[in-house]
Amino acid sequence: MITPAQSHWLTHCKKPAKMLTGLDAWVDGLAGRVKRWRQGLDELRLDAERIEGRSSEWRALTDADLRERLRGFRSRFRREPDPDNELVLEALGAIREAAERQTGMRPYVVQLMGALALHRGFLTEMATGEGKTLTASLAAILAGWTRRPCHIVTVNDYLVQRDAEWFGPLYRFCGASVGYVTGPMAPADRQKGYAADVTYTTSKELLADFLRDRLLLGEQVNASRRLIRQLARPRAPLPPGLVQRGLHTAIVDEADSILIDEAVTPLIISVSRENEILRDAVSMAHRLAGRLENGRHYTVNARYREVELTDDGQRFVDEECHGLPGFWRSRERREELLRQALSARELFRPGKEYLVVDGKIMIVDEFTGRVMPNRTWREGMHQAIEAKEGLAVSTPSETVARMSFQRFFRCFYRMSGMTGTAREAAAEFWQIYRLPVISIPTNRPCVREQWPERAFAGEDAKWAAIVAEIERLHRTGRPLLVGTRSVAASEHLAGLLRERGLSHRVLNAARHQEEAQIIAEAGETAKITIATNMAGRGTDIRLGDGVARLGGLHVIATERHESGRVDRQLFGRAGRQGDPGSAQVFFSLEDELVGRFTSRAVLRRVRNLAQAGAPGWEKAAGGLVAMAQRSAMKLAFRQRRGVLRTDTWLDDALSFTGVE
Known part of the structure; x- marks a missing residue:
């Protein structure tokens, strides 16, 4: 039996404030900087050192006594959901001691600073390898004690389950329950995961379950209306299948990836909505698209991922579709069908945007490098790709709920986050999420070496140089992590290494079954690991015995990403916690980033310099790649602004109709 209070919190969440514009936004940005200055590092360090100063007191307690003190803190936090600073510092000291006893890891002073910053609502920038996962658990226990829903949001299912299991003993010792929610889980298991004091999950699962619950509730989504109904009919149950218990606190790991990228x-x-006419039309469009020529009948804009028919293409389509029934009578509809079919052929590639698994199209998440089961592209694009691959065309889908991540995360009453790369987006974090960024110093100086990047005119020369470098470093015994942007690129490199007789492991969306074992062995002597972004954020590669003396892990990036932050996350797999390590980038003028985000005239000029072997062409190529990254990030920012404008329009429309 659910209580009225539980029913109220089930759907009650903070209403996102409207975005500021113009002079208001500028003044608000100043306010964000002032907040960062006011809550400086000195205050965080002072409080963390006060916790450190009482560490002997906690060490003197037996496990039973420490557990009893922790239960006392839990009771006080449930009575006082917003405790004073003295209580927080005392409780963190006890949690720190419990962390060492239960996990073998004693939080450093800088991790205590990070936990305090999270508790106080900051976006905490901590360098890669500084123990953000442990830091988050300290702050999460404080939030979990209140019994208000607390979600730790991370980037993929592997980290969700790993972190919940790693720190399960710590949570239970402190009197807090912990659960997790991943993509394949059934509704009953999801409900159990969300019922815990602290729940680990991904942003996609969290938002999807939030929307599904609201769809199940229907008219009962309004908390006041639901309470009146419960008072009138006390025994009337809520709709079956609800999994969440509400939104209150979110701690976002890898915040720049989840909240920005x-x-x-x-x-x-x-x-799914049965639509045989559309399925037939998609198949017909695929056949017609196969007769169109790129450059003559249509043009491709790689930067904006758009296909447009030329005048010749429009005449060809008009002639071929004359007399066809249904969709084909409308010029706008038939041209849209053709554009989708052409986009599927030109812009969606197997091994990059998707995989074909057991006769089905499986979307690959470009940010995590992982397959997203049960996800489809909308508006007929998924069916167009199925037709392209010669698969049975599935039933089209119809949108029943939509929400942007910007709007969703502004629904939490308390939010904080952490990442190793936040400073560049500090203004956006404050403007959209009201999150001030604060940088926490490292526990030990980072000694990772950044080797000079290497430029090549063509991809073949780049791959040959990468293989030669892998072979050279492999002979020294150093472990190697080679990052690629797609499944196809990782498989291509694996083939080249097999030809040279070099033993290696591959981690990508098509080969993920042994992920934990591959990561566990990646830091051992002479190991070669090829990985997509699956081995990027949150992956902790620990060095084997004697590896530090050899120079530590070496990371090779086989091309630049659209965001420099993603590149730095890959480099951050090496040189963690003061360990030695190094990283280097290889790129070519034929890489996707360069072709998509630079002008043809500039690219042609740099290629001519490369082919002529002109002095300094590598530096010019490096500048071209940097310019392409800036262009890519500007485009992504404009797209996020577009999503925010849609949110604003929906707010205005729904407020006019009276719909929540």
């Missing part, structure tokens, strides 16, 4: 696209819930 992945916020370009809203999350959409759809249901």
Whole structure:
């Protein structure tokens, strides 16, 4: 039996404030900087050192006595959800001692600073390898003690389950329950995961379950209306299948990836609707698209991922579709069908945007490098790709709910986050999420070496140089992590290494079954690991015996990403916690980033310099890649602004109709 209070919190969440514009936004940005200055590092360090100063007191306690003190803190936090600073510092000291006893890891002073910053609502920038996962658990226990829903949001299912299991003993010792929610889980298991004091999950699962619950509730989504109904009919149950217990606190790991990079696209819930006419039309469009020529009948804009028919293409389509029924009578509809079919052929590539698994199209998440089961592209694009691959065309889907990640995360009453790369986006974090960024110093100086990047005119020369470098470093015994941007690129490199007789392991969306074992062995002597972004954020590669003396892990990036922050996350797998390590980038003028985000005239000029072997052409190529990254990040920012404008429009429309 659910209580009225539980029913109220089930759907009650903070209403996002409208975004500021113009002079208001500028003044608000100043306010964000002032907040960062006011809550400086000196205050955080002072409080963390006060916790450190009482460490002997906690060490003197037996496990039973420490557990009893922790239970006392839990009771006080449930009575006082917003405790004073003295209580927080005392409780953190006890949790720190419990962490060492239960996990073997004693939080450093800088990790205590990070935990305090999270508790106080900051976005905490901590360098890669500084123990953000442990830091988050300290702050999460404080939030979990209140019994208000607390979610730790991370980037993929592997980290969700790993972190919940790693720190399960710590949570239970402190009197807090912990659960997790991953993509393959059934509704009953999801409900159990969300019922815990602290729940680990991904942003996609969290938002998808939030929308599905609201769809199940229907008219009962309004908390006041639901309470009146419960008072009138006390025994009337809530709709079956609800999994969440509400939103209150979110601690976002890898916040720049979740709140910035992945916020370009809203999350959409759809249901299948039988539409035989559309399925036939998609198949017909695929056949017609096969007769069109690139450059003559249509043009491709790689930067904006758009296909447009030329005048010749429009005449060809008009002639071929004359007399066809249904969709084909409308010029706008038939041209849209053709554009989708051409986009599927030109812009969506197997091994990059998707995989074909057991006769089905499986979307690959470009940010995590992982397959997203049960996800489809909308508006007929998924069916167009199925037709392209010669698969049975599935039933089209219809949108029933939509929400952007920007809007969703502004629904939490308390939010904080952490990442190793936040400073560049500090203004956006404050403007959209009201999160001030604060940088926490490292526990030990980072000694990772950044080797000079290497430029090549063509991809073949680049791959040959990468293989030669892998072979050279492999002979020294150093472990190597080679990062690629796609499944196809990782498989291509694996083939080249097999030809040279070099033993290696591959981690990508098509080969993920042994992920934990591959990561566990990646830091051992002479290991070669090829990985997509699956081995990027949150992956902790620990060095084997004697590896530090050899120079530590070496990371090779086989091309630049669209965001420099993603490159730095890959480099951050090496040189963690003061260990030695190094990283280097290889790129070519034929890489996707360069071709998509630079002008043809400039690219042609740099290529001519490269082919002529002109002095300094490598520096010019490096500048070209940097310019392409800036262009890519500007485009992504404009897309996020577009999503925010849609949110604003929906707010105005729904407020006019009276719909929540």
